[in-house]
Amino acid sequence: MNENVSTITSFSSSDLDAAEARLCRLEFFEFVKSFWDVIIKEEPEYNWHIPYLCEELQKLSVPIVARQKKLYDIIINIPPGTTKTTIVTIMYPAWIWTQDPTLRIITNSYSKELSIEHATKSKDIITSDKYKRLFPEVALRRDKAGKASYENTSTGARYVTSSGSAITGKHAHLIINDDPQNPQQAESEAERKTANDHTKTLSSRKVHKEKTPVVTIMQRLHEDDVTGYLLKKKSESIKHICLPAELSDRVLPVELKDHYVDGKLDPSRLGDSALEEAKIDLGSRGYAGQFEQTPGSDEGNIIKKEWFTKIPRSEFDYLRDSQPIIFFGDTAFTDRKENDPSGFLGSCRIGNKIYITHATKIRKKFPDLIRFLPDYLKVNGYTDRSSLRIEPKANGLSVIDQLQESTDLNVTETPSPTDSKSTRLYAISPTIECGRVVLVEGDWNEEFIEEVAGFPVKVHDEYVDILTYAVDYHEGNVEEDQTDILNAFGR
Structure with a gap:
């Protein structure tokens, strides 16, 4: 009797794993929910923008996996503290290997240390017992499993770089440019040029120019920051998602305005008290860029x-x-x-x-x-x-x-x-x-x-x-x- 119960229990657990794996493969947001506690111990709060971004990234993945012409590049302008890096730079690469483990990915940030940190957290997901159990076809190569870059046994790879660094000899099916410049760097014309030139270099690292999309995610820091540079160069081939902390005409696509509650993007984490504190900490100009997604305060910066x-x-x-x-x-x-x-x-x-x-x-x-x-x-x-x-x-x-x-x-x-x-x-x-x-x-x-x-x-x-x-x-x-x-x- 006990032996039969044990057999049934074991069989049921395997069925549950198979069902969870199917669901995670079908929907990126389900993957995010399933693997959240692998890297984050706090209880999740899934504000509406999280499933929305997951859906947009999932749409982008379909032609990548099929090796077809990309839909478009994506720019996401969103305030800090909105889980943007967790979704885009940490979870998304780990999920996309469940769709096709042969894909090669390049991720970039403004500093090498930050780029490595993002890649390491993705690796923590991929090497977790749960991921191995649900997706046994994805396994890292022991001889190429470094912190900065790693490859899997199906020829897929994750390469990391940072603004101003070289990335020669590597080409990717997907490029993620996450915070290519920080607020201090955006103040410097030379640093802005470095970030913009590096963005141009990243574009040359595509497996196929028409098939490899670039996802850029950042706060607005200057009129000529990476977002500004890209929108001037090729706005017609970019889907621009702009989600300021407070409801304004800058919300893009415009239909997303309907999701704002009491004029807030995320009234739980970015409510009145949190935004007031941010205004004090950052000043009007810093708040305008990082939270309102406009390069400069509407009232003025040094001069009003x-x-x-x-x-x-x-x-x-x-x-x-x-x-x-x-x-x-x-x-x-x-x-x-x-x-x-x-x-x-x-x-x-x-x-x-x-x-x-x-x-x-x-x-x-x-x-x-x-x-x-x-x-x-x-x-x-x-x-x-x-x-x-x-x-x-x-x-x-x-x-x-x-x-x-x-x-x-x-x-x-x-x-x-x-x-x-x-x-x-x-x-x-x-x-x-x-x-x-x-x-x-x-x-x-x-x-x-x-x-x-x-x-x-x-x-x-x-x-x-x-x-x-x-x-x-x-x-x-x-x-x-x-x-x-x-x-x-x-x-």
Whole structure:
């Protein structure tokens, strides 16, 4: 009797394993639930976005396994603390081997240590007793079972890399780019370029360009971060999933707005108190990127949009009387759209206020720029008491020399800055906050405010440079004053 019961119990356990294995193979979300406690001991909370992401990744896997043309690449922008790495970078590679153990996968993150940690947790799942029992066809090779990379006995492999590292000689059926840059790296133009260039390199590591999808998952950190870079390069072949912590027009696809509860993505883990704490810890700019999925706070970063006041041009003309307009320039001789433009700004001090009278950006080659400037300045208030002060970097000195030789403009250089742009903008921020920088109304106002308030997460910052020069000049924070300049020009 006991022997029969034992036999039945053993048989029943085998049946249960077979049923669980079938269910896990059929649905990635069931796999996540089944193997959650292998790597995470806390009780799971499966907010709606978790099964949604699992379903999207499962759809992506079908043509991968069939070796057919990929559906698309995927970008997922989602806040920290939403189980995104567990699903995408740890669980997904382990699950996809249950579909086809011959698949090769490359995973990337901003640091080597983090990439190895993700791969190790995947390996913990694959080497667990439960996984071996449910999927005995997937077994790691003992001679190729390292931490950073490992292979299975069916020719499948997992390779890891990190932004800026080389990954030569390896090609994959699936590439996962998980947090290719951290918030500190996103502040640096050089680090952003490294992450974007590495993303380009990852794209060259495909078994087949049309069949290997790339999954990029990250928070938004800068207008020109990896997400921004990819959307500019090939947005038509990307499915963009954007899930900010709070309901907004940035939710993509738009139908996912219906899943938000009380305006929150995940009211349990990212409720009011958690989000308020994040705002305090990260500040408005950090919160905007990591939780709102927008590169920069809507209100502004170092400079707030509301700090700028405006007056009609007619009111400015009445106040100005004969006060000279002083112009500032940040030049670049190119007409190519992908390069930095030249920026110019007119300014005037009346009493204790500095008025920005006009600002523009243009992309012109050197001869065209020299021809453009005299007319532009005169149309915008230049007189013989005005001057044009140009930043002496790169081609600035050449522009100054040519204008002095071929025109009657009063042209000189601004003092070369010794501090960073951020430091200089912070230094003039009290002047702007107190309402002492006033914009004369014009169609340039919106672009100007967006760029200055968006710094340092905007791609371009010409207006930031010339605004800091203008405020420093009018507040007497430069060595020369206007009288000295006019004497130098023989006025």
